Amino acid sequence: MADVELRHLATMAAIVEEGTFGRAGTRLGYTQSTVSQQIAALEKSVGGPVFERPGGPKPVRITPLGAVVLEQGRGLLAKAEALADAVERFKAGDGRIDIGTFQSVSNVILPSVVRRLRDERPGCDIRLSEVPDGPRIGDLDLLFHDRPVEGDVEYVKLIDDPYLLVARPGDFPDGPVALKQLDGRPMVGCHPTCDQLWMDRALADAGARPRIVFRSPGNETILSMVRAGLGWAVLPWLALQGSGTRSDDRLRIHELRPAPTRGIYLHWPARSSRSPLAVRAIEIAIEIATEIQPT
The missing domain is CATH 1.10.10.10 (Winged helix-like DNA-binding domain superfamily/Winged helix DNA-binding domain)
Incomplete structure (x- = not known):
């Protein structure tokens, strides 16, 4: 036979x-x-x-x-x-692509990547998943994360994403705010597994120890508590894009001095044959990052 x-x-x-x-x-x-x-x-x-x-x-x-x-x-x-x-x-570039992502990227960069891929290749199958802290590439074709991940991967740094202070009008004078001015003041923070560990170190280095009055992993929840007057918050620039925060008269956004900054990275498996769809997704992500780069 x-x-x-x-x-x-x-x-x-x-x-x-x-x-x-x-x-x-x-x-x-x-x-x-x-x-x-x-x-x-x-x-x-x-x-x-x-x-x-x-x-x-x-x-x-x-x-x-x-x-x-x-x-x-x-x-x-x-x-x-x-x-x-x-x-x-x-x-031809169709087929399936599996992408790991996290909250801030999912709100801004990833929707544009998905839209452009589907416009160019309507038949493609795009599968997205939120990744936990300390992710690995695993079976994913692409992985967004806010630092380089471990494993046999290649990556490109898309943007530098500065942290910004979000408060109610009048809580702080207009203009940049020094980190040391936040000492002892009520803060609405992220869970320790999110950006909070980064912020705790940056604040401690500046001699500031704010009072954490509430924690949440959700950016919208944090912003709601700031609007309610529970305290101020520090969120990445990327988390505030597309949220309507800048036009919200109940909130004010201040730059921080010195400015804590994180990187946004896109990873893919090393030494593997990337599909045309994955190659195009990387190209689009880089194009979008260039377009939205914080100034």
Whole structure:
């Protein structure tokens, strides 16, 4: 059975559909002798005749063995056609891509990446997942994170993302605010596994120890508590983009001095063959990062 070839099965299916070897050969672009040779090779592989040949112009009849071969052969031909189609889609840039992301990137950079990919390749399958703290590339094609991740990966730094102070109007004078001015004042913070560890170190280095009055991993929840007057917050520039914060008259955004900054990185598996879809996604992410770079 190892000698059965897809072309032999395709020829057999054409004969059944056309009724004669001659018409099948015309359809496939083969001579009648070539059709006969392929069926002979198929019959040798399966160990018996697949057609009864009445001779002349009369239609051939499929044998019981031939019916079994045809049924299974059509399944193989369908799978082969699906494989060829998938390969062509892959080469053309369609197919599937799995992307790991986190909150700030999901709000700003990633939607633009997804929109442009789908505009350029409507048939692509884009799968997104929020990654935990300390992520690894695993089975992902691409991974966004706010620092380089461990493992056998390559990466590009997309942007430097500065932290900004968000408070109510009048809580601080207009303009930049020194970190040491935050000492002892009520702060709405992130969970320790989020940006808070970074901020705790930056504040401590500046001699500031604010009072944490509430913690949440959700940026919108943090902003809501600032609006309510519970305290001020420090959030990355990227988290405030597209949130409507700058036009909210209940909030004021201040630069910090010195300005704590994190990097935004895009990773992919090292030494692996990247699909055209992944390559294009990386290009788009870099283009978007250049467009939105904080000034």
